[in-house]
Amino acid sequence: MPAKVYAYYPGCSGLGSSKEYEQSTRAVLKALGLEVQEIPDWSCCGSTPAHTVDHRLSSALAGRNLAQAERMGDMAGVITPCPSCLTNLKNAAHHLHEPAFRAEVNKLLDRPINTVLPVKSVLQAIYEDVGPAAIKARVVRPLSSLKLAPYYGCIMNRPPHIMQFDHHEHPVAMDELMEAIGANVVQFPLKVECCGASYGVARNDIVMKLSGKLLDTAADRGANAMVTACPLCQMNLDLRQGQINSANRTRHRTPVFYFTQLLGLALGMSEKEVGLDMLSVDPAPALTAPVAVPAEATA
Amino acid sequence: MNTVNLTQSYDAEFVHEVEAATGQVLATCYQCGNCTAGCPYTFVYDIPVSQVMRLLQAGQKETVLSCNSIWLCASCQSCTTRCPNNIEVAQIMDTLRHMARRKGFAKAQRPVRTFWDSFLASVRKHGRVFEMGTVAEYVMKTGRFWSDVDLGPKILPKGKLHFRPHDIQGKDEVARIFERFEKEFGPQSTQEASHAR
Ligand code: SF4
Ligand code: SF4
Numbered sequence: 001m002p003a004k005v006y007a008y009y010p011g012c013s014g015l016g017s018s019k020e021y022e023q024s025t026r027a028v029l030k031a032l033g034l035e036v037q038e039i040p041d042w043s044c045c046g047s048t049p050a051h052t053v054d055h056r057l058s059s060a061l062a063g064r065n066l067a068q069a070e071r072m073g074d075m076a077g078v079i080t081p082c083p084s085c086l087t088n089l090k091n092a093a094h095h096l097h098e099p100a101f102r103a104e105v106n107k108l109l110d111r112p113i114n115t116v117l118p119v120k121s122v123l124q125a126i127y128e129d130v131g132p133a134a135i136k137a138r139v140v141r142p143l144s145s146l147k148l149a150p151y152y153g154c155i156m157n158r159p160p161h162i163m164q165f166d167h168h169e170h171p172v173a174m175d176e177l178m179e180a181i182g183a184n185v186v187q188f189p190l191k192v193e194c195c196g197a198s199y200g201v202a203r204n205d206i207v208m209k210l211s212g213k214l215l216d217t218a219a220d221r222g223a224n225a226m227v228t229a230c231p232l233c234q235m236n237l238d239l240r241q242g243q244i245n246s247a248n249r250t251r252h253r254t255p256v257f258y259f260t261q262l263l264g265l266a267l268g269m270s271e272k273e274v275g276l277d278m279l280s281v282d283p284a285p286a287l288t289a290p291v292a293v294p295a296e297a298t299a
Numbered sequence: 300m301n302t303v304n305l306t307q308s309y310d311a312e313f314v315h316e317v318e319a320a321t322g323q324v325l326a327t328c329y330q331c332g333n334c335t336a337g338c339p340y341t342f343v344y345d346i347p348v349s350q351v352m353r354l355l356q357a358g359q360k361e362t363v364l365s366c367n368s369i370w371l372c373a374s375c376q377s378c379t380t381r382c383p384n385n386i387e388v389a390q391i392m393d394t395l396r397h398m399a400r401r402k403g404f405a406k407a408q409r410p411v412r413t414f415w416d417s418f419l420a421s422v423r424k425h426g427r428v429f430e431m432g433t434v435a436e437y438v439m440k441t442g443r444f445w446s447d448v449d450l451g452p453k454i455l456p457k458g459k460l461h462f463r464p465h466d467i468q469g470k471d472e473v474a475r476i477f478e479r480f481e482k483e484f485g486p487q488s489t490q491e492a493s494h495a496r
Contacts, residue, residue: 012428015465019457041468044422048374049415052396054484060476061422064469108479110472154339154375159387168380194339197373201437201447202410203343206371210339239450278457 004076006125007069007117008036009089011082011231012044017239018082018231020275024260025081025122027274031267032130036079039068045088048198055095060108062092067113077118079125081260083156083230086163089119094162121156123229123259124165127173132180140268142182145289146225148257149188149218150174151237153195153230168192174259178227181266186221190214195236208247211236215244215252225286226256234258238280255283309358317355320394327384328352334378334388344368348378348388355391364399368392370408413440423477426470 014022029036046061066089069078080086093116096102106112120128126135152171160168169192175185195214196207214237218226228234237244238256245252256279264274265287276283318325328349335341335349345367346354354363363369369392378388399405405412417436421429434447467473 012430012465015427016430043426043467043469043473044428046422047418047428049418050422051374051393052412052415053400053419054397054480055393056484057476057480060480061473064473064476107483108476110475154373154377158376159379159389192377194373194375194377197375198414199371199373199411201434202408202414203371204447206340206343209342239453242453243449280453 003035004129005035005037005074006077006079006120007072007075008038009042009045009065009069009078009080009085010038011080011085012047013082013231017235018258020278021081021231021234021258021260024258024264024269024274027269028126028260028263028267029122031264031269032126032135034125034129037072037075039065039072039078042068045085047084047088051088051091055091056101056104056108058088059092059095059101059105062088063096063105063113064109065089066093066096066116066119067109067111069117070113070115071111075117077120079120079122081122081229081231083121083153084232086119086121087155090162093117093119121165121229123156123173123177126263127166127177132176135177135263135266136180139181139266141266143262143266143287144182144184144291146178146183146262146286147223148178148183148185149214149221149223149226150178150185150191151188151195151214151218151226151228151233152191153228153233154192154197156229157192174227174229177259177263181262183227183262186218186223188218188221188223190217195233197232200236200240204243205247207236207240208244211240212244212248212250215241215254216248216250218254219252223254224289225283226254227259227262228256229259241281253281253285255279255281255286257283303354303357303359305357308361310360311358313360314355314358316398317391317394320397321387321391323386323391325352325356328356328382328386329384331383333381333383337377337381339375339377340368340371340373343371348372348392351392351395352386352388361404363395364402364404365407367407369395369399370405370411372396410437410441413437416440419477423474424470425465426467426473427465429465 042065046058050058096116157163157168157171166173196210199206261274332349335347338348372392376389414437417433421433
C-alpha cells in the first residue's frame, strides 16, 4: 500500500512574517510521521483581497494551486498551516464542484482543474491522523508551566458547511492537543472571535480594539500565554502587542505561540528548532513559570 | 433609523442582481438581529449588518453600495454561522463589494481598499505576495506614512522581512489569470473605482 502523502501548501506568510510557524510545522509533521510534499511552484491563494474583488478570481488563484497538486500524482489531499489560505482553498474546492462555476474558473487558468483534492488544515491532519493520545505517549518535555488561552481565530471553523472540522462556536482540537502535551488550558470564551484581521495597516484602531479584547480576556482567565494556529492572529497579538498596550493603556506581556511550536518543544525539539527566538514577546517566563499545585477544595 | 421612501427609491433590478449573484433569498431575513449581535465590527460600521440586509430588501442600491460597512467587513463569518435562516450574510457583504467596485460606488474607506489592491498587485507581479512591496505601494498610493515603522526593529533582526520578492516560475501564468479576468469581466473590477468612473 502506498504511504499516505499530503500535498503541502505553505502560504506566503510562511516565507516572511510567520517563518517560525512554517519551520515548526515542517519539523512536527516530520516527527509525527506525516509525510508531505510541497506543491511545486505554488502561488499566492489571493488571501482576503482576492475575494473582495470576485469569487471567480479568488477561486482561480487558489485553484491554480489545486491544479498543481492534482498533477503531483497520488496525493491524499492538500494541507496548509494557514487558516486564510485554508479558507480560500476550501471555498474554491467547494464551489469547483459546481460545473458551471468550474468552467468559468477554468477559463482563467492556463491548465484547467479536473479533479478537486480534499483540503485540510495542518491542525486537522495532526488531530485526526495522529491524535492527542498518540502525542501524549511521545511527550518528553511536558509543558505544565503553561496556562494557555487557545485562540482559533474566526475563519478556521466557519462557516461550518465549508470548513467541516471541529465545532464552529467552541472548537476543541487545539485544546486537546495542548492538554496532551501537559499544558493547562483555560476556558477561553473568545476562541472564534476576530482579531482585527488584515486591518493592521489601514485601520490600526480596529486591531487595537479587537486584539486588545482578546489579550484582556486571556489575562482575566489566568492565562500566562496564548496559543494560535493562524499567522495573522499571531502577528496581531504578538508583534502588535506593544502598540496595543500603548493604545489601550495595558501592560500585557503575553507570549503568543503557534501550536506547532509547543508540540515540537514537548516532543523534545530545541527552542531554536521551533523558532521561539522569532517571537516578539519573550516566551521564557511562561515556559519556566512555577507550576501551580491545583488547589484542593479546602472548605 | 432613517425613513426610506420606497415608492421613489425601490430598485427591483438591484434586488434581483444581489439574489442572482449570491444565490440567497433576501426576503427570508426576518430582522432578528443575530448577525449584528455577533458582528465584531459593528462599532466601526455606519450601517449595522442586519440593517444592510433590511436596506437590501428595500432595494436601496445607492445607500448600500456606498456605505463604509461593506469595506470594513472582515469576512469573519460570524453572521453567516449564526443566522437562523441560513442566509450567507458574509457572502452577501462580499458580493456588495464586488458590485460597488464595478458600478463605481467604491469611494468609502479608500485606505482599506488600497491596501487590498496593493496586495493583489504584488501577487500579479510576483506570483506570491511580497510583504515589503505591498506596504511600499500602499504608502505610495495613500501618501500615508507607514504607521508601523515601530515594528521594523522587531522584525528585521528575526529575518522576517525580505527586501526582495520571491518570484515564482509560473508568475506569468498568475499574471494571465488577472489579464483574462479583466478581459472577461472588465478592467474596473480589479482597480480603484475612481479610475473607472
Ligand atoms: S441573522 Fe439572518 S435573519 Fe437575522 S437579521 Fe441577520 S440576516 Fe436577518
Ligand atoms: S462577516 Fe462581516 S458582517 Fe458578518 S459578522 Fe463578520 S464582519 Fe460582520
